[in-house]
Amino acid sequence: MLLPLHALLSQEEVARLRALIEQADWVDGNATSGHQARLVKNNLQLPEESPEAQQGGQIVLAALARHAGFIAAALPVKIYPPMFNSYAGGQALGLHVDNAVRPLPRGGTSVRCDLSMTVFLEEPDRYDGGELTIETAFGVQQVKLGAGDAVLYPAGSLHRVEPVTRGRRLASFFWIQSMVRDHEARSALLDLDQSIQQLSGDLGEGHAGLVKLTGLYHNLLRRWTDV
Ligand code: NI
Numbered sequence: 183m184l185l186p187l188h189a190l191l192s193q194e195e196v197a198r199l200r201a202l203i204e205q206a207d208w209v210d211g212n213a214t215s216g217h218q219a220r221l222v223k224n225n226l227q228l229p230e231e232s233p234e235a236q237q238g239g240q241i242v243l244a245a246l247a248r249h250a251g252f253i254a255a256a257l258p259v260k261i262y263p264p265m266f267n268s269y270a271g272g273q274a275l276g277l278h279v280d281n282a283v284r285p286l287p288r289g290g291t292s293v294r295c296d297l298s299m300t301v302f303l304e305e306p307d308r309y310d311g312g313e314l315t316i317e318t319a320f321g322v323q324q325v326k327l328g329a330g331d332a333v334l335y336p337a338g339s340l341h342r343v344e345p346v347t348r349g350r351r352l353a354s355f356f357w358i359q360s361m362v363r364d365h366e367a368r369s370a371l372l373d374l375d376q377s378i379q380q381l382s383g384d385l386g387e388g389h390a391g392l393v394k395l396t397g398l399y400h401n402l403l404r405r406w407t408d409v
Contacts (some may be wrong), residue, residue: 183334183336183369183372184316184318184333184335184366185251185255185335185387186251186325186327186331186332186333187249187251187331187332188327188328188331189243189330189331190245190249190301191245191332193330195241195245196329196330197402199213199238199241199303200303202234202237202238203235203352203387205234205236206228207229208226208228208233208268208315208336209226209227209228209229209270210227210229211225211267218312222275222277222278223275224273224274224277225267225268225269225275225343226267226268226269226273227265227266227267227272228265228266228267230263230265231287232328234287234404235263235266236263236264236390238264238388239263239264239356240268240375242264242301243263243264245310246261252334253394254376255333255334255368255372256297256358256368256379257362257368257371257403258359258360258361259333259409260293260358261293261357261358262286262293262357263286263356264290264301264354264356265408266352266355267352267353268323268350268351269307269312269343269345269346269349270346271349272346273346274311274342274344274345274346275342275343279337279338279340279341280295280357281295282294282338283336284357286392291340293357293359294363295340295359296336296337296357296358296365297334298334298335298336298337298341298355298358298361299333299334299355299356299357300325300332300353300357301331301332301353301354302328302329302330302332302351302353303329303330303331303354304328304349304350304353304372305328306326306327306328308349308350309349309350310343310348310349311345311348311351312326312343312345312346312351313344314333314341314342315341315344316340316341317340318335318339325396327384327389334358336365353368360409361403362406362407367402367406370402371399371403371406374402375399376394377395
């Protein structure tokens with residue numbers, strides 16, 4: 183499942199976020215990389231502990247919390263604090279798979295990275311390259327969305343960021359632990375949820391068949407959830 187989320191952030195939020203992070207101190211993205219990523223990573227990143235990254239992360243988290251499409255698709259139980267990166271002057275990120283588990287930066291437990299998310303913070307006509315290239319079961323897909331748009335994809339898929347040859351690509355990225363670990367099961371629940379929403383519009387929410395289908399949704403979720 184590769185799911186674009188259009189206008190996750192409003193234009194006002196994008197502007198506020200950019201004003202916050204653009205004047206922050208960026209560092210070499212390898213500061214936080216594992217061994218394999220260090221071999222392929224060439225970008226700048228905001229240190230996770232910087233106040234700008236933390237305040238910016240709150241803007242992203244608030245937008246996720248009110249986005250019904252995100253909740254339905256990801257069924258999130260934990261979200262890693264959003265991070266921010268920047269690519270310019272030919273910088274790129276080579277082909278890799280994201281780490282399976284990330285300890286939370288401020289202590290406590292870890293996040294199992296079921297899903298990866300990128301939120302684009304620059305308009306696509308302001309830079310060349312910088313596509314997020316993801317290898318899926320249906321072939322290679324390239325994603326380059328508008329400022330404020332996001333894409334959700336399985337963290338286990340091979341992916342890379344193409345070299346940015348003009349301008350600068352700014353983005354937020356992070357991982358999500360889902361209530362439902364299995365991608366096929368989560369996709370089936372999303373299909374069922376969307377069908378119920380559609381039928382509710384056509385038949386009215388009290389329809390007896392819809393009450394049964396809604397029960398089926400919750401009973402499958404109960405069966406498949408691991409929280
Ligand atoms: Ni990655």
